[in-house]
Amino acid sequence: MRKIAILTDSTSDLSKALREEYNIDYCPMAVSVDGEEYSASLDYETFTPSWIYGKMREGSRVKTVQVTVEIFNKKFEEYLAQGMDIIYVACSSALSGSCNTGRIIAPELIEKYPGSRIVCIDALASTMTEGLVAVLAAQLRNEGKTIDEIVDTVEAEKKNFHMIAAVETLTYLKNAGRVSAGKAFFGNLLGMKPILISNLKGENYAIKKVRGRKASLEEMISMMQSDIIDPENQIIYITHSDCEEDAKTLGAILESKMKVKGIVYGPIGPIVGSSVGPGAISIAYKGQPVNI
Amino acid sequence: MEIKTIDGLLLKDLFAAGLANLRANEKIVNDLNVFPVPDGDTGSNMRMTIENGVKNTAESENIGEFSANFAKGVLMGARGNSGVILSQYFKGLSLALKGKETADILEFRDALVEAYKTAYKAVVTPTEGTILTVCREAIEFIYDQIDDSYDLKSLIEAWIKRATISLEETPEKLAVLKEAGVVDSGGAGLIYIFEGLLKYLGGEIFGDEAPAEVSHSASSVKIDFKKIFNADSILTFGYCTEFILQLQNCKCNPAEFDINEFIAFLETVGNSIVAFKDEDIVKVHVHTTKPYIIIEKAQQYGEFVTFKMENMTIQNAQVEAEKQAKKAAVHKEIAYVAVCQGEGIIDLYKELGCDIVLNGGQTMNTSTEEFVEAFKMLNADHIIVFPNNKNIVMAAEQAKEIYKDSRIHVVKTGSIAEGYFAFSMMDPDEKDVDVQMENILAGIDSVTTISTTHATRDTTVNGITCVNGQAISLVGHDLVSSNPSTVLSTLEAMSKVEDIESKEVIALFKGQSVSEEELEELTAAIGEKYPSAEVGVIDGKQDVYDFILGIC
Numbered sequence: 128m129r130k131i132a133i134l135t136d137s138t139s140d141l142s143k144a145l146r147e148e149y150n151i152d153y154c155p156m157a158v159s160v161d162g163e164e165y166s167a168s169l170d171y172e173t174f175t176p177s178w179i180y181g182k183m184r185e186g187s188r189v190k191t192v193q194v195t196v197e198i199f200n201k202k203f204e205e206y207l208a209q210g211m212d213i214i215y216v217a218c219s220s221a222l223s224g225s226c227n228t229g230r231i232i233a234p235e236l237i238e239k240y241p242g243s244r245i246v247c248i249d250a251l252a253s254t255m256t257e258g259l260v261a262v263l264a265a266q267l268r269n270e271g272k273t274i275d276e277i278v279d280t281v282e283a284e285k286k287n288f289h290m291i292a293a294v295e296t297l298t299y300l301k302n303a304g305r306v307s308a309g310k311a312f313f314g315n316l317l318g319m320k321p322i323l324i325s326n327l328k329g330e331n332y333a334i335k336k337v338r339g340r341k342a343s344l345e346e347m348i349s350m351m352q353s354d355i356i357d358p359e360n361q362i363i364y365i366t367h368s369d370c371e372e373d374a375k376t377l378g379a380i381l382e383s384k385m386k387v388k389g390i391v392y393g394p395i396g397p398i399v400g401s402s403v404g405p406g407a408i409s410i411a412y413k414g415q416p417v418n419i
Numbered sequence: 420m421e422i423k424t425i426d427g428l429l430l431k432d433l434f435a436a437g438l439a440n441l442r443a444n445e446k447i448v449n450d451l452n453v454f455p456v457p458d459g460d461t462g463s464n465m466r467m468t469i470e471n472g473v474k475n476t477a478e479s480e481n482i483g484e485f486s487a488n489f490a491k492g493v494l495m496g497a498r499g500n501s502g503v504i505l506s507q508y509f510k511g512l513s514l515a516l517k518g519k520e521t522a523d524i525l526e527f528r529d530a531l532v533e534a535y536k537t538a539y540k541a542v543v544t545p546t547e548g549t550i551l552t553v554c555r556e557a558i559e560f561i562y563d564q565i566d567d568s569y570d571l572k573s574l575i576e577a578w579i580k581r582a583t584i585s586l587e588e589t590p591e592k593l594a595v596l597k598e599a600g601v602v603d604s605g606g607a608g609l610i611y612i613f614e615g616l617l618k619y620l621g622g623e624i625f626g627d628e629a630p631a632e633v634s635h636s637a638s639s640v641k642i643d644f645k646k647i648f649n650a651d652s653i654l655t656f657g658y659c660t661e662f663i664l665q666l667q668n669c670k671c672n673p674a675e676f677d678i679n680e681f682i683a684f685l686e687t688v689g690n691s692i693v694a695f696k697d698e699d700i701v702k703v704h705v706h707t708t709k710p711y712i713i714i715e716k717a718q719q720y721g722e723f724v725t726f727k728m729e730n731m732t733i734q735n736a737q738v739e740a741e742k743q744a745k746k747a748a749v750h751k752e753i754a755y756v757a758v759c760q761g762e763g764i765i766d767l768y769k770e771l772g773c774d775i776v777l778n779g780g781q782t783m784n785t786s787t788e789e790f791v792e793a794f795k796m797l798n799a800d801h802i803i804v805f806p807n808n809k810n811i812v813m814a815a816e817q818a819k820e821i822y823k824d825s826r827i828h829v830v831k832t833g834s835i836a837e838g839y840f841a842f843s844m845m846d847p848d849e850k851d852v853d854v855q856m857e858n859i860l861a862g863i864d865s866v867t868t869i870s871t872t873h874a875t876r877d878t879t880v881n882g883i884t885c886v887n888g889q890a891i892s893l894v895g896h897d898l899v900s901s902n903p904s905t906v907l908s909t910l911e912a913m914s915k916v917e918d919i920e921s922k923e924v925i926a927l928f929k930g931q932s933v934s935e936e937e938l939e940e941l942t943a944a945i946g947e948k949y950p951s952a953e954v955g956v957i958d959g960k961q962d963v964y965d966f967i968l969g970i971c
Contacts, residue, residue, distance in 0.1 A: 311846035314770060317955035318924030318971070319843070338862065338971060339923040340839065 130245075131214060131268045131277070132206035135261040136194050136225055137167040138253040140219035140366050140396040145258070149265035154202045156225065156398050157192040166193060167397040180405040183299065188262045188399045191303075194225040198231050202389055207240040212274050215247045216261040216281070219329030222253055222305050222402075246278050248285070251329030253352045254399045255411035256290035256366040263288075286417045290325040291350055292409035293343040297321050299404030300331060308333035322346055326419050334419065341389070347410060350385050354414040357389045363412050368395040369405040377408055421570040422620065426521045427485030431478060433616045434489060436623075438473045440615025441466050441608060441854035447569065448611065450521070451604035453595050454898060455874040456883050457782055457963050461604035464499030464784055468506055469612065471496020471788070482522050486513035498786035501605035503813035504538050504550055506787070511537025523724060528565045531558040531578070541813070548593030551604030557582035572620040572867045576614055582610050598880060633822060647736040656731035657689070657708040662703040663724040664717050673699035681716075684771055688712050700724070706731065725744075743795060752850040754825075757842065758785050758807050758815075759962030767839070772847045776801075782961050785811050790818030794825060801852040803845075803859065804829045807838035809896070828852065830859055833895075834868040835861055835961070836969025839926055841866075867916050869894055869968040871909045874901065890965065905965040906941045913945070916970060925952045926969040928959035933966065941966065 133149070135141065137156040138183075146153070146169075156167045158174075160182050166175045169195055183189050217226035221357060226249045233245040248264070250257040269279040292406060300306035300323075307330040311357075312321055319336045326332040337343040355361070363381065369372040371392070377388045407413035422429070442449070448462025456677050479485040490513035492507070496505035512513040513820065514537065516522055516529035535554040539545050561577045562631050565940055581939030586606045590597040615892075649656045666673035678696040689707030696702075698790070701721070707713060710728060755773045757802070760780035768776045774945035775793045779785035790941070793803055802825045806815045832838040849855045873882035874885035880898045885891050890905040891898055892912035902908035913919060925945065929938050938956065945954055952970075959967065 204665060309846065309848040310772075317843070317926055318953050336844070336846075338844070341923065 128273065130209070130211040131274055132211045132212050133216065133261060133265045133268055134202060134206075135216045135250075135257065135303075136218050136223075137169060137396055137398045138223065139169070139216070139261055140393065140399060141169060141242065141257040141258040141261065141392075142337070142393050143170050145262065149238065149262050149269070151261050151265050152206075154194045154198050154225070156194050156223075157189040158397050158401055159188075161187050165314055165397075167191070169396050170240050170392070171195045172325060174397070175370055176397070176400065179397055179400060181199040183404055184399070188283075191223075191398050191401050192288065193223050194228060196228060196232055199229055200236070203232075203236050203245060204240075207236060207243050207245075208380055210243075212244040212282075212294060213246070214264050214268070214274065214277060215245065215371065216250050216257065217247055218253050218257055218398075219325065220249045221251070221329040221392045222331070248278065248281055249326070249329065250285055252285070252289060252290055253287060253331075254292075254364055254395060254409050255366050255393070256325055256409075259288045259364070259411055260285045261414065286327060287413050287415070289351070289354065289417060290323075291347045292323045292335075292403070292407055292408055293319065293320055293340070293347055294323065294332070294403055294408075295340075295406030296404065300402060303402045305402045306331045306333060307404045311336060313351045322350070324350075324419065325381055325417070329419055332419065340373065341376070344373065344380055344408070347377065347408075348380050351381075351412060351414070355385070355412055356414050358385050358390060358412075360388055361412060362391055363387050363410065364388045364391050364393065365408065365410050366393050366395045368400045370408060373408050381410075421936045422572065423524055423570050424521045425482060425523075425527055425571060427479040427482045430482055430485055430489075431473075431476065433619055435473050436619035437465065437612035437615035438469050439617060439762070441469065444611045448604050448608045451601045451607055452875070453599045454880060455876050455887075455891065455902070456872055456898070457875055458882045460782075461499065461501045461775065462608055464502040465505050465605070465608040465612075467786070468493055468496045468502035468719070469509075471786075472509065473830065479683075481520055481653040483513075483517050483519045486516045489513065494821065495788035495791065496786055497817055498591065498789075498814055499810050501550060501608065502784070502786070502819055504541055504605065505609070506817070507541035508534045508538040508554060524565065524567070524569050524571065527571065528574060530563065532562065534927040535559075537803060538637045539816055540542050541817075546963050548589045548591070548596060549603050550609055552589065552592060553582050553585045553603065553606035556611055560585075571919040572617065575617045575620065579610060579613050579617060582606070582613065586610060594861070600876065648730060649733050652732070654708055654730075654732060657706050658710050658733055659704075659706055659729045659731050660689075660710050660713065661704045662717070662726040664703065664721045665724050666699045666701060667847040673721075676720060684716060685713065736857075748796060748798040751797070751799040753801045753803060753852055753855055754795050754797040755803050755805070755842070755845070756790070756797070756806040757838060758811055759961075760839065760963075761835075761928070761931070761959040763958040763960040764835055764839075767957060767959075768842065771842055772845065773805075773842065779811065780808055781810075784808070785814055786819045787821065790815055791822050794818065794822045794827065797825065799825050801826045801828060803852075803855070805838045805842055806830075807832045807835050809833045826852070828856060830856075830863070832863060834870065834969070835928060835959070835967050837866050837924055838861050839928075840969055840971060863970050867894060867922075867970045869909060869912045869916070869966070869970065870964050871905055871912070871966045873905075906937050906944070909941060909968070910944055911964050912947070913949075913968070913970075919949065919970070920951070922949065922952050922970050924969075924971050925949070925954045927956045927965040928961060928964075928969075929955060929956060929958045930965045931962050931966070934965045936957075937965075 133151045136154045157164050158167050169212040215229050220226045229247040264281050312333045318338050321333045322330045322335040324334050337346045365374050445462040449460035472489045475492040476489045490510045493506045497503045511534035512530050515533035557578050560581050586602050589603040612703045646945045689705040691706040693704040757768050757773045757779045758779045765776045804815045806812045817827045841859045841862040844858045873893045877887050885901045890908040891901045892908045900908045900911035
């Protein structure tokens with residue numbers, strides 16, 4: 128049986144430790160700040176989080192660049208050349224064109240490496256929720272499942288991974304065109320903190336508005352309580368953009384409400400961070416299938 | 420003259436006299452104000468409430484019928500808490516008189532009991548030391564002594580005597596009254612009404628001294644009659660014609676005038692005829708397209724005492740226009756009605772998606788009828804109401820009981836700030852009223868309101884010395900600070916809000932009378948003292964209040 132490489136991209140927000148633990152690689156996207164491009168390393172090797180958020184606060188034009196054909200070719204060939212097949216767990220197609228690009232170039236590469244397979248899975252999520260989908264694929268691969276078995280299971284279960292996020296403001300997401308929000312989220316929103324989920328279409332969907340930061344964190348946990356399954360055996364991932372204190376507060380609220388196997392904190396990566404702006408906090412976990 | 424039987428006609432005159440006497444003493448009642456805060460004056464609220472009954476109730480001999488119609492009128496006119504309680508008092512009275520032609524003294528006594536009992540029911544948690552205590556004790560404490568020997572005058576005398584004792588005792592029962600050194604204003608107003616009844620029975624005649632004022636409750640649909648009836652129009656509905664004819668000896672023999680013959684004549688030129696003869700007076704109501712024939716005929720027998728004629732095409736158009744306006748309103752699952760004052764605040768509500776914003780508030784309490792008129796303009800399954808003032812909540816609740824075409828939900832917002840926080844949680848896309856109410860109620864949770872205004876007199880409240888005209892601030896309904904500077908008074912009030920350091924949001928409504936400099940001074944101080952709070956300034960342009968702050 129051919130070996131299988133699991134790849135994801137810069138929006139998965141997987142830490143180096145997790146990538147090493149599960150043997151997952153990623154295709155980097157890029158960030159463009161005032162016209163200058165920087166590779167979006169998940170380990171913040173090219174720039175620090177505070178630098179990019181500082182730029183955003185100053186009002187710099189920060190744009191993100193999806194995985195380029197050049198990067199795909201380089202990354203995929205790295206594994207194909209070793210005689211491996213590839214499963215690419217991509218950022219939600221509602222947020223990035225990367226999945227589509229991957230699917231377009233795959234046939235050319237397969238032609239170049241006869242007998243190989245490349246499967247692009249649309250995670251229909253981003254940040255650590257996409258990361259958890261990639262981790263599931265890697266776990267199945269490590270268990271010795273075939274590529275078809277892995278793809279079938281991941282496709283069937285990917286929307287069991289939830290994202291709930293609280294943001295300080297929807298402004299950055301609106302400017303980036305990466306939020307689906309009803310009328311309730313426009314106009315005079317004094318003190319209002321929107322809560323987003325990743326919906327069935329893979330959009331960042333503004334589902335609720337809550338007055339005050341603390342209340343929004345509490346609401347996140349109560350939403351999570353309503354659909355999480357088997358929390359005692361789950362590690363819960365909390366990621367944040369430049370608001371570690373709030374992330375810890377969220378963790379404390381979580382621990383006061385339910386028992387979980389562990390909580391892992393980490394930064395939101397540069398791509399997701401560039402879309403949501405500073406002050407966002409997101410939680411990823413496995414639960415009942417998303418139904419919104 | 421001893422009056423032991425009361426009919427509808429007498430009751431009408433009695434109530435008119437009650438209104439006249441209350442009006443004459445309105446200012447005295449208004450001045451019985453607990454707080455040195457400008458507010459909806461009790462005397463005016465009660466007067467406008469009962470006035471709506473007196474003005475809009477047709478004469479009827481039948482006491483049951485008259486009192487039921489009167490109660491309906493008063494109910495619609497109810498504004499302010501005292502007005503709502505008063506309207507329920509009259510409702511109770513009418514319930515006890517229902518089905519009666521006339522009432523004797525014992526029946527009237529019992530009706531006064533039913534009246535106060537109904538008034539109590541209007542209040543969720545009745546407070547003693549108020550109008551409720553006065554109207555209860557006034558009849559309960561004399562109940563056993565009233566027997567057949569009493570006539571109406573001596574019953575009312577006894578009622579007033581006992582009510583006055585209760586009124587004087589109100590400060591002993593309600594600490595706020597004692598502290599302010601006043602008796603309960605609502606109780607005083609009720610006694611003035613009863614005194615009017617007594618004066619009437621004593622032979623005093625009240626003129627119709629109603630001040631010329633534009634009624635707030637005029638129909639909300641304004642029509643230009645030129646559009647309905649002009650040079651090209653054709654008369655379709657005829658004229659509603661009403662007159663009273665004095666039969667004259669020089670023209671006929673009044674005793675022999677045959678009303679039936681006259682009705683037969685009327686039938687040849689009109690319809691909807693009501694006509695009767697009372698000795699030498701003939702009263703006529705008829706719809707006709709040719710009134711001149713009737714006038715000519717009637718004048719053969721006598722002369723007109725009164726004459727009224729209205730073009731029914733226009734009358735009808737008014738009714739139709741209201742129906743059309745309602746139909747024209749797009750059907751919605753949920754519509755919103757809010758009461759507020761201040762151009763900026765009204766605009767804000769409209770921007771946030773409020774369907775109807777009624778201009779009202781602290782000094783102008785919205786009446787039940789104004790709410791009902793607003794509801795009529797909407798075409799919605801559910802209407803959610805934001806009274807935004809504790810004195811308007813009851814009128815809104817009463818309107819809810821009356822209006823049946825939509826389900827009404829009253830959010831008991833006690834201030835503009837609470838209303839703002841509640842209303843901004845509304846999701847314009849939400850169609851499920853239960854979910855929407857949940858959204859909205861979540862918004863009021865833990866909102867503290869600070870309002871800064873100016874003292875209306877020198878007094879001491881809660882140990883705080885207020886000087887007439889000087890700034891005073893309230894946290895909720897408690898006066899907590901006073902200062903020559905409106906900014907410093909507001910800041911001092913803020914420091915008294917529990918847990919103020921941990922508050923996250925402050926909505927600041929700037930009043931009409933404060934300057935940009937004062938606003939600047941206040942926001943700068945807030946920024947320095949409470950750096951973690953997000954402050955939003957809204958140019959509310961409200962009067963009465965320099966600043967209204969919603970903190971949560």
